[in-house]
Amino acid sequence: MKLKLAYLMLIAIAFVSCKKTNEVEMSLSNSGKLTYKLTDANGKGLSNVKISLFDHLDRYYASNSILIDERRTDGNGQVDFGDLNPKSYLIVADSAKVNNVNYTVRDYVQVTTGMTKNKETKVTDFSGTLVVKVTSYNTNQPAKNIGVLIIPVNNYEYEQYISKNLANAEFKGVTGENGIATLKIASGKDYVVLLYNTTTLSNLNWGTTSIQKGMTMNYFAGFYQ
Structure with missing residues (x-):
């Protein structure tokens, strides 16, 4: 009887474990990824530029931007924000310098479930x-x-x-x-x-x-x- 009870408990644990694993996989599959790259007019990456990622909420009476993450571009001018919920985000870079001019980048980017969004932006387009x-x-x-x-x-x-x-x-x-x-x-x-x-x-x-x-x-x- 004890052996049978122990066997049933092992089955129950395995079932719960599988259920939790499936829940995690489902949660991850509902996210998307985002990389963002800043370049000059010639396509050369701009390194060490702070890029801020905001959750931007537009309402009838007001707009709110909530800071989610801040990262600096690598040697190629790129940042990787990793997994994000699928929605539209506001990207802001206020120190992107080209020819001694600071350009202000404000860009909206859409993240889609199960996909990686690779966005490249010339700051001089702003x-x-x-x-x-x-x-x-x-x-x-x-x-x-x-x-x-x-x-x-x-x-x-x-x-x-x-x-x-x-x-x-x-x-x-x-x-x-x-x-x-x-x-x-x-x-x-x-x-x-x-x-x-x-x-x-x-x-x-x-x-x-x-x-x-x-x-x-x-x-x-x-x-x-």
């Missing part, structure tokens, strides 16, 4: 086109050969002559015969647009702007001289 149109208030005509500096707001310092701001500018241009300078600038950042005399390097005018990814925007400015 840009927009700013069309600066400059007019001389003295003549009310387009002003040619006027220098244009695009400076991060936090790096701008007012000065009569633009030596410091010239060094701090992330993007530079000069207006043509039509008084227009077209610049591709990083999106999602606040910038100062500074106009200056290319001969005397004197500050003519300044204002602020920002641009969204993929957007083309006109910026109108003028000056007295």
